[in-house]
Amino acid sequence: MATLDGLPPLRDVIQRHGLDAKKALGQNFLLDLNLTQKIARSAGSLEGVTVFEVGPGPGGLTRAILSLGAKKVIAVERDSRCLPALAEIGEYYPGRLEVIEGDALKTDFVALTAEKADGGPVKIIANLPYNVGTQLLINWLLPADGKWPPFWESLTLMFQKEVGLRIVADQDDDHYGRLGVLAGWCTDAHMVFDVPPQAFTPPPKVTSTVVHLMPRTNPLPCEVSKLERITHAAFGQRRKMLRQSLKPVGGEALLNKAGIDPQRRAETLSVEEFVTLANCL
Numbered sequence: 001m002a003t004l005d006g007l008p009p010l011r012d013v014i015q016r017h018g019l020d021a022k023k024a025l026g027q028n029f030l031l032d033l034n035l036t037q038k039i040a041r042s043a044g045s046l047e048g049v050t051v052f053e054v055g056p057g058p059g060g061l062t063r064a065i066l067s068l069g070a071k072k073v074i075a076v077e078r079d080s081r082c083l084p085a086l087a088e089i090g091e092y093y094p095g096r097l098e099v100i101e102g103d104a105l106k107t108d109f110v111a112l113t114a115e116k117a118d119g120g121p122v123k124i125i126a127n128l129p130y131n132v133g134t135q136l137l138i139n140w141l142l143p144a145d146g147k148w149p150p151f152w153e154s155l156t157l158m159f160q161k162e163v164g165l166r167i168v169a170d171q172d173d174d175h176y177g178r179l180g181v182l183a184g185w186c187t188d189a190h191m192v193f194d195v196p197p198q199a200f201t202p203p204p205k206v207t208s209t210v211v212h213l214m215p216r217t218n219p220l221p222c223e224v225s226k227l228e229r230i231t232h233a234a235f236g237q238r239r240k241m242l243r244q245s246l247k248p249v250g251g252e253a254l255l256n257k258a259g260i261d262p263q264r265r266a267e268t269l270s271v272e273e274f275v276t277l278a279n280c281l
């Protein structure tokens, strides 16, 4: 059967290479190239862009990114069984796909940028393994070199919908918490579209969603470690008034210094108010 890009259908690739999905690796594959192209397109133009992909698996999203004109894809994959299937894609797009076998959580993406991107733009696009997705996002929001704007121009990432809602949540939203404050402080984040379980092989139990994040040019000045101490305390007891939940970090005195009513609850505070509190610590 003909495919959009002329490579064999993903179902055949998976069968030929014996890539039965492993739950422990968060393997839920996307086989529809129309869908993977839709995800890749939500990252904007890929012309001249070096794309980092985490977990290419059999390569459905990788193929979409390459077919849409990315200069290069650097893909980090933990499962060595996927490498022969990915090598076939690399042959089809000579010099444009590099696969690194390894754990993305231990990968130094700042160093990879310096090594591989030749000073050009970098975007990250991935259908993330559900068990490490949030940690990877936090690592990208707090890059090891501390530089902002960061090494990436945008993040286009698939999460379980529940996680996506937490990333884009704003004050007065039940999903608002530590992740929403961190993402809201340093990025503009929005959900692009949902993907139903049956789009994946095997289907996960829950709906997924694609989230797009762009770095804010000038996040309000703030020490992240302080912001995290505040949000950790505030959302650790989110139903309590702040004068109670913030006791370990200064309680009522801190709130008065920041000019914030001690009777309010964590989820009613804007990102700016959390930053003010962190700066008063």
Ligand code: SAM
Residues within 6 Å of the ligand: 025, 026, 027, 028, 029, 030, 031, 054, 055, 056, 057, 058, 059, 060, 061, 062, 076, 077, 078, 079, 082, 102, 103, 104, 105, 127, 128, 129, 130, 132
């Ligand atoms: N990109 C493929 C797709 O969309 O069909 C596969 C996505 S699947 C949800 C997640 C992929 O991440 C799997 O291929 C899995 O082997 C890989 N993976 C899991 N944990 C990883 C880690 N820590 N580092 C790198 N890759 C990982």
